[in-house]
Amino acid sequence: MGKKITIDDLTKKLQSPHHKITPQRKIVLQVFIENPGEHLSAEDVHYILRDKGYDIGLATVYRSLELLSELAILQKNDFGDGCRRYELNTANPDAHRHHHLICLKCGKVAEFADDLLEDLEVDIMEKSKFKILDHQVTFYGYCSKCQKQL
Amino acid sequence: MGKKITIDDLTKKLQSPHHKITPQRKIVLQVFIENPGEHLSAEDVHYILRDKGYDIGLATVYRSLELLSELAILQKNDFGDGCRRYELNTANPDAHRHHHLICLKCGKVAEFADDLLEDLEVDIMEKSKFKILDHQVTFYGYCSKCQKQL
DNA sequence: TTGCTTGCAAACAGTTTGCACCCGG
DNA sequence: CCGGGTGCAAACTGTTTGCAAGCAA
Numbered sequence: 001m002g003k004k005i006t007i008d009d010l011t012k013k014l015q016s017p018h019h020k021i022t023p024q025r026k027i028v029l030q031v032f033i034e035n036p037g038e039h040l041s042a043e044d045v046h047y048i049l050r051d052k053g054y055d056i057g058l059a060t061v062y063r064s065l066e067l068l069s070e071l072a073i074l075q076k077n078d079f080g081d082g083c084r085r086y087e088l089n090t091a092n093p094d095a096h097r098h099h100h101l102i103c104l105k106c107g108k109v110a111e112f113a114d115d116l117l118e119d120l121e122v123d124i125m126e127k128s129k130f131k132i133l134d135h136q137v138t139f140y141g142y143c144s145k146c147q148k149q150l
Numbered sequence: 151m152g153k154k155i156t157i158d159d160l161t162k163k164l165q166s167p168h169h170k171i172t173p174q175r176k177i178v179l180q181v182f183i184e185n186p187g188e189h190l191s192a193e194d195v196h197y198i199l200r201d202k203g204y205d206i207g208l209a210t211v212y213r214s215l216e217l218l219s220e221l222a223i224l225q226k227n228d229f230g231d232g233c234r235r236y237e238l239n240t241a242n243p244d245a246h247r248h249h250h251l252i253c254l255k256c257g258k259v260a261e262f263a264d265d266l267l268e269d270l271e272v273d274i275m276e277k278s279k280f281k282i283l284d285h286q287v288t289f290y291g292y293c294s295k296c297q298k299q300l
Numbered sequence: 301t302t303g304c305t306t307g308c309a310a311a312c313a314g315t316t317t318g319c320a321c322c323c324g325g
Numbered sequence: 326c327c328g329g330g331t332g333c334a335a336a337c338t339g340t341t342t343g344c345a346a347g348c349a350a
Contacts, residue, residue: 020324020329042315057332062315078230080286082340083314101280112274120270121289124262129294130251136230136288139271144279170304170349192339207307212340232315233339 005033005073005088013071024056028064032074032088039077039085039100039109079109079138099137105146112139155183155223155238163221174206178214182224182238189227189235189250189259229259229288249287255296262289 010029014021031045032038040048046061065086068074075089079102099117101110121132142150160179164171181195182188190198196211215236218224225239229252249267251260271282292300 017325018329022324022330024331043313059316059333060331063330078228080228101274101278101282103280104283110278110280112278116270116273120266123266124251124289128251128260128262129297130253130260130289130291131297132251132289132291133254134290136290137285138287139274139280139282139285141280141282141284147279147281167350168304172305172349174306209308209341210306213305 003090005029005090007033010068010071010073013073019067024060025064025067027054027056028061029068029073032086036088039079039087041083041085043083045086078136099139101139101141101143103143103146104140105142105149108143108145110143153240155179155240157183160218160221160223163223169217174210175214175217177204177206178211179218179223182236186238189229189237191233191235193233195236228286249289251289251291251293253293253296254290255292255299258293258295260293 007026007029010026011021014025027049028045031048032040035048038044042058042061042065045065046056046058049056049061065074065076065084069076069086072089074086077085077087077100079085079100098111098114101112102108103110117135117137121135124130125132157176157179160176161171164175177199178195181198182190185198188194192208192211192215195215196206196208199206199211215224215226215234219226219236222239224236225248227235227237227250229235229250248261248264251262252258253260267285267287271285274280275282
């Protein structure tokens with residue numbers, strides 16, 4: 001199982017002469033901690049921070065998100081909706097990312113465990129001779145609620 | 151097996167009072183027919199057409215690509231590299247799209263058959279109660295050639 | 301003739317970057 | 326004090342759109 005990510009983890013991961021802990025970086029991470037399960041874009045985070053009274057530059061949000069995902073604190077996702085979305089990476093470090101089911105009607109994003117893909121990956125590696133390092137999988141359809149309303 | 155797509159297919163599919171067959175649409179399709187296996191962006195197509203002496207507006211290329219993928223003549227892909235890419239949709243109409251393996255070193259794009267995902271999809275549908283209509287799957291890694299050069 | 305299409309330029313959205321100033325360690 | 330970080334605005338990229346003129350049917 002993955003463990004909960006805290007601001008302390010950020011502090012630990014930034015223990016490097018090249019990186020600094022700043023209030024901006026802390027508060028960006030805080031947004032994700034306070035919004036578990038959300039898949040937030042840079043604009044989303046910026047908006048949430050505005051709402052909370054923190055007036056930090058949009059460019060800084062972009063830069064923080066990039067840094068946090070490099071540190072594997074956030075997972076970067078591309079749902080093909082025109083912007084990058086991030087979420088807390090709660091998985092253990094050597095596991096792959098998890099994946100998404102997106103409802104085409106209500107936009108709800110559900111998640112599914114990665115291990116279902118293991119067999120598929122092995123199969124594809126054998127057939128294609130590719131050494132697979134990462135994957136991005138998204139399913140589109142209707143969630144249980146929306147199926148009833150169609 | 152899928153069949154070869156020709157300009158005639160375009161003519162057939164555009165048999166509607168709302169659509170017209172234009173030289174621009176034909177030549178855009180022609181580019182894909184002449185570049186099998188390529189995953190081309192709008193800019194790619196525009197550039198290729200320039201090179202061939204056809205001076206088509208970029209906006210028209212975008213509009214043609216959109217139309218051709220609505221007609222299921224092209225398949226639209228999102229490889230997360232910042233632009234939409236298209237390729238001929240050679241699969242039979244009721245099959246899902248096929249998927250991609252992208253080499254992180256040389257950028258080579260290989261393809262793999264869709265049917266490997268069938269089981270996975272059924273499994274996910276059962277567990278999640280989502281009715282899955284479509285999916286987008288991309289694997290990233292190193293192709294056989296680049297593995298040797300690492 | 302009719303109205304879908306085109307080309308162009310302007311508009312757009314999301315993201316990145318240059319630079320002067322700021323501040324954490 | 327110093328090198329990385331921030332804010333702002335401008336730049337950039339890929340894409341879309343409004344509109345007048347063009348052309349397929």
